[in-house]
């Protein structure tokens with residue numbers, strides 16, 4: 001599994017404001033949207049294209065277009081929803097599916113409470129979006145499910161990851177070359193509640209208010 005940490009001053013600047021506890025929800029949402037647009041450039045590097053013949057005002061030429069089957073973007077609710085628009089803005093022809101998953105804060109197990117995906121994922125490149133990779137339980141369960149359903153390639157796009165979660169993901173995914181993680185930063189560690197340190201707190205709560 002390839003892990004790509006997007007090392008860019010704009011990403012680092014926006015991430016710092018995002019982490020700040022004083023940043024209010026409207027600004028937080030805007031920054032998540034901007035950050036995912038910056039990550040999307042790297043995350044879509046392996047998107048499949050096919051030749052497309054066109055005519056410019058000067059001459060015929062052959063360019064490319066994104067190949068069929070269309071990519072599928074899957075946000076993991078709730079927090080992943082904040083990253084959806086940023087990705088579909090760059091991949092406007094992508095289809096969108098939804099997975100609702102919540103980490104049980106006692107057992108840290110990921111519980112799936114909603115699933116609205118196409119029946120058959122055969123041959124699909126799936127962009128799985130969730131801002132936080134903490135223990136890795138949620139992302140591993142989601143990725144395994146997508147491959148079981150026939151996905152050809154899974155690109156996970158996250159804002160922050162804990163080293164512990166990245167290792168869990170590596171162990172689960174192994175040497176697969178059809179799976180990668182694109183992330184803005186890998187932080188120091190998890191705390192005793194399995195929150196990312198220094199992190200940004202609870203991404204879902206900061207996006208949408210405490211529920």
Ligand SMILES: O=P(O)(O)OC[C@H]1O[C@H](OP(=O)(O)OP(=O)(O)O)[C@H](O)[C@@H]1O
Nearest residue numbers: 078079102103132134135136137138204
């Ligand atoms: O790597 P893990 O230890 O599994 O934790 C990461 C998960 O926790 C957060 O979601 P949460 O369960 O808080 O749900 P929410 O998006 O509804 O707030 C986050 O958005 C991930 O989905």
Ligand SMILES: O=c1cc[nH]c(=O)[nH]1
Nearest residue numbers: 134195196201202203
């Ligand atoms: O730091 C963390 C860990 C899990 N979920 C979050 O939203 N934040």
Ligand SMILES: [Mg+2]
Nearest residue numbers: 202203204205
């Ligand atoms: Mg949450």
